Amino acid sequence: MSFQTFDDPSAGGDHAARLAALRSALAAGDLDAFIIPRADAHQGEYVSDSDARLAWLTGFTGSAGFCIVTRDRAGVFIDGRYRVQVKAQIDPAHFTPVAWPETSAAEWLREALPAGGRVGFDPWLHTRSEISRIEKGLGDSGIGLIAVSENPVDAIWTDRPEPPVGAARAHEDAIAGETAAQKRARLAAELKQSGQAAAFLSLPDSISWLLNIRGTDIPRNPIVQSFAVLSDDGQLALFADPAKFDAGLRVKLGNQVSILPPDGLTAALANLEGPVRLDAGSAPEAAFRILEAAGTEIITAPDPAILPKARKNPAELQGMRDAHRRDGAAMVRLLAWLDKQEPATLTEIDVVEKLEGFRIEQGITDVSFDTIMGSGPNGALAHYRVTRDSNRRLQNGDMVVLDSGGQYPDGTTDITRTLPMGQPPAEAVAPYTAVLRGMIAISRARFPKGVAGAHLDALARQFLWFDGKDYDHGTGHGVGAALCVHEGPVRISRISDLPLQTGMILSNEPGYYREGAFGIRIENLIIVSEAEGEPGRSMLGFETLTICPIDKRAIDIAAMSRDEILWLDDYHAWVREELSPLLDQADRDWLERATLPLAGSATA
Structure with missing residues (x-):
C-alpha cells in the first residue's frame, strides 16, 4: 500500500497547442485576455484533476499562482516559493514567469492591453475580493473584466477528468x-x-x-x-x-x-x-x-x-497531541534507519517510501501532503516534489530537507527536519544555525493578546536578516485537526493581521534556500496557549506539538545563546520521554544519542 506516487504531474501534453486553442476560443468570444487561476470553485489550495486548469494549460503544478493569456502573451504569475520550479515546468517559448505579488494582475494587464481591452474570467473560480482588487487596479485604464458563462478552458479541454466522487x-x-x-x-x-x-x-x-x-x-x-x-x-x-x-x-x-x-x-x-x-x-x-x-x-x-x-477545543487538541506522538515514533524510526545507511545506496524516493511505511504502521489514513524530500540542490526548491525523473541519489555532504506529514483519524501532522548526510558543508552551518535560532525564538515567544502573526514573523527571520539572508515564504500556516494541513485564516506572516487566539495551531518553519546548492527548513507545529503575565495583563505563548529530535550536526554552538541551548536541551529531553515507550531497544538507543544535551554532544 502506498499513498504517494512519483509520476510527473506536468509531464505530457502539448501546452503550446492548448494555448493556441485557448486563444482561438478567446477570439471567438470577443475577449482580449482570460485569467486562469490555480483555484477551484471552493478556493482550496489543492484541487482535483478535473479542476487543475492551470497545470493542464501551462504545465506549472505549484499550489499557488495563475496565468493570464492575451492574444500575444501568456504570463504565469508565481510567488517566491516557485520561481525555480516554474522555469523547469513551463515552455519559455510560449509562457513567461511573472514575479507575483510584486507585479499584480492589474499592473500586468494595463501594460499588456490597450484601453477598451476585454478580460474574461470565470466567476465561479474567483472571489469577490479578488475581482474587486483587480478592478480597482485597472481603475481608469478602460480595460474591463467580463464574467463568462462558459469557461473557455473547459470548452477546449476535451479529455477533462470527471469530478471526484469519494465516499463521505x-x-x-x-x-x-x-x-x-x-x-x-x-x-x-x-x-x-x-x-x-x-x-x-x-x-x-x-x-x-x-x-x-x-x-x-x-x-x-x-x-x-x-x-x-x-x-x-x-x-x-x-x-x-x-x-x-x-x-x-x-x-x-x-x-x-x-x-x-x-x-x-x-x-x-x-x-x-x-x-x-x-x-x-x-x-x-x-x-x-x-x-x-x-x-x-x-x-x-x-x-x-x-x-x-481554527480555535481547537480540548478534544481536538488532545487528538492532535496523540497523533503527533505516534507520528514522532514513525519519524524516529526513519531517522534511526537513515543513520545506518550509506547515502549513495539511497534515492529520494527510497526515503519517502520508507517513511510512509513507518507512518502506515502508526495508522495514517493518508499522507497530509506529498512528501518534500529534497537532497542537495533539490532542497533549494521549497515545495520540491520528487518524481521518477527528478529522483536523485543521496551523496555524502548533502543537506537533505525532509518535510512530511500524516493524516491520522484524530489529527494532522506536518514536520520538517534538515539532515546532513555525513559532514555538513561548511557554508550551510551558519544559515542552519540562524534558521534554528529563529524557530526557537517563535517557540519561546510570549506576547499580549491582540498580537497577530505579522507582529511575530520577524522573530523567526532576525538571525538570517543579520547576515543579509531571508526566505520567500511565510513563517507559519494554520493547521486543521484531522483536516487540511494548510488551514486559514491564521498565519505567521508579514501580511497576517488576525490576532492569535488560544487553541489555534500553526506551523513554525523558517528556512533558507541557496539555489543550485542546498535548502534548510526546520518545522514544528505549535498551539497558541495562555501564558503568565503581570497582574491585569493577558499574555499568550506557544505549546509545541511536534515530537522529534532536531539534528545537531550543523549547529554552530558558539552562535547560540544560553537560553536557546537550554530550550533545545529541554525539548530533546521531552522528546525522549514521550517517544521512548513507543520504540524498540535499538531505536531507543538511537533516540538517547540524538537527544543528548547540546553542549555534550558532537553528533546527533
Missing part, C-alpha cells in the same frame, strides 16, 4: 469534541443575533468541520467537496453528490441536514430570503452575482465556521 464518512464526535448539531446550533445563534437569515459556505473544510464528516474527494485533504447554506434556525442545505452519503451517515446527519445535488445551487441561492452572509475572501464571485440579481440583501462577513474551526 463520519468523524467521531468524541474526537471532534462537539456534535454537528451543537455546532450548527451555535453558528445559527450567531447568525440570528447578527440579524442574518442565512450564511453561504463554500469552503469544504468548513463544511466538513461543521458536519463532523470527512471525505476522499481531494488527495491528502480529508474533505467532502460541497457547498452549504446554513439558516438561522440551524437547518442546513448541503449541495454535494448524494451518492457520497450512505444511509448510516444520512441518519447521523439528521433531518435538519438536506443533501441536494450540486446543480441545484444556483436556483437555491436565487430563492434565498436575506440578509445572507457571504465571505468576500472565499465565496465565489458568482454567488454574489446570483444574490444581487435576485435583489437579496448581502452581508459581507467572514465564513462563520472559520474561526471556530
Whole structure:
C-alpha cells in the first residue's frame, strides 16, 4: 500500500497547442485576455484533476499562482516559493514567469492591453475580493473584466477528468469534541443575533468541520467537496453528490441536514430570503452575482465556521497531541534507519517510501501532503516534489530537507527536519544555525493578546536578516485537526493581521534556500496557549506539538545563546520521554544519542 506516487504531474501534453486553442476560443468570444487561476470553485489550495486548469494549460503544478493569456502573451504569475520550479515546468517559448505579488494582475494587464481591452474570467473560480482588487487596479485604464458563462478552458479541454466522487464518512464526535448539531446550533445563534437569515459556505473544510464528516474527494485533504447554506434556525442545505452519503451517515446527519445535488445551487441561492452572509475572501464571485440579481440583501462577513474551526477545543487538541506522538515514533524510526545507511545506496524516493511505511504502521489514513524530500540542490526548491525523473541519489555532504506529514483519524501532522548526510558543508552551518535560532525564538515567544502573526514573523527571520539572508515564504500556516494541513485564516506572516487566539495551531518553519546548492527548513507545529503575565495583563505563548529530535550536526554552538541551548536541551529531553515507550531497544538507543544535551554532544 502506498499513498504517494512519483509520476510527473506536468509531464505530457502539448501546452503550446492548448494555448493556441485557448486563444482561438478567446477570439471567438470577443475577449482580449482570460485569467486562469490555480483555484477551484471552493478556493482550496489543492484541487482535483478535473479542476487543475492551470497545470493542464501551462504545465506549472505549484499550489499557488495563475496565468493570464492575451492574444500575444501568456504570463504565469508565481510567488517566491516557485520561481525555480516554474522555469523547469513551463515552455519559455510560449509562457513567461511573472514575479507575483510584486507585479499584480492589474499592473500586468494595463501594460499588456490597450484601453477598451476585454478580460474574461470565470466567476465561479474567483472571489469577490479578488475581482474587486483587480478592478480597482485597472481603475481608469478602460480595460474591463467580463464574467463568462462558459469557461473557455473547459470548452477546449476535451479529455477533462470527471469530478471526484469519494465516499463521505463520519468523524467521531468524541474526537471532534462537539456534535454537528451543537455546532450548527451555535453558528445559527450567531447568525440570528447578527440579524442574518442565512450564511453561504463554500469552503469544504468548513463544511466538513461543521458536519463532523470527512471525505476522499481531494488527495491528502480529508474533505467532502460541497457547498452549504446554513439558516438561522440551524437547518442546513448541503449541495454535494448524494451518492457520497450512505444511509448510516444520512441518519447521523439528521433531518435538519438536506443533501441536494450540486446543480441545484444556483436556483437555491436565487430563492434565498436575506440578509445572507457571504465571505468576500472565499465565496465565489458568482454567488454574489446570483444574490444581487435576485435583489437579496448581502452581508459581507467572514465564513462563520472559520474561526471556530481554527480555535481547537480540548478534544481536538488532545487528538492532535496523540497523533503527533505516534507520528514522532514513525519519524524516529526513519531517522534511526537513515543513520545506518550509506547515502549513495539511497534515492529520494527510497526515503519517502520508507517513511510512509513507518507512518502506515502508526495508522495514517493518508499522507497530509506529498512528501518534500529534497537532497542537495533539490532542497533549494521549497515545495520540491520528487518524481521518477527528478529522483536523485543521496551523496555524502548533502543537506537533505525532509518535510512530511500524516493524516491520522484524530489529527494532522506536518514536520520538517534538515539532515546532513555525513559532514555538513561548511557554508550551510551558519544559515542552519540562524534558521534554528529563529524557530526557537517563535517557540519561546510570549506576547499580549491582540498580537497577530505579522507582529511575530520577524522573530523567526532576525538571525538570517543579520547576515543579509531571508526566505520567500511565510513563517507559519494554520493547521486543521484531522483536516487540511494548510488551514486559514491564521498565519505567521508579514501580511497576517488576525490576532492569535488560544487553541489555534500553526506551523513554525523558517528556512533558507541557496539555489543550485542546498535548502534548510526546520518545522514544528505549535498551539497558541495562555501564558503568565503581570497582574491585569493577558499574555499568550506557544505549546509545541511536534515530537522529534532536531539534528545537531550543523549547529554552530558558539552562535547560540544560553537560553536557546537550554530550550533545545529541554525539548530533546521531552522528546525522549514521550517517544521512548513507543520504540524498540535499538531505536531507543538511537533516540538517547540524538537527544543528548547540546553542549555534550558532537553528533546527533
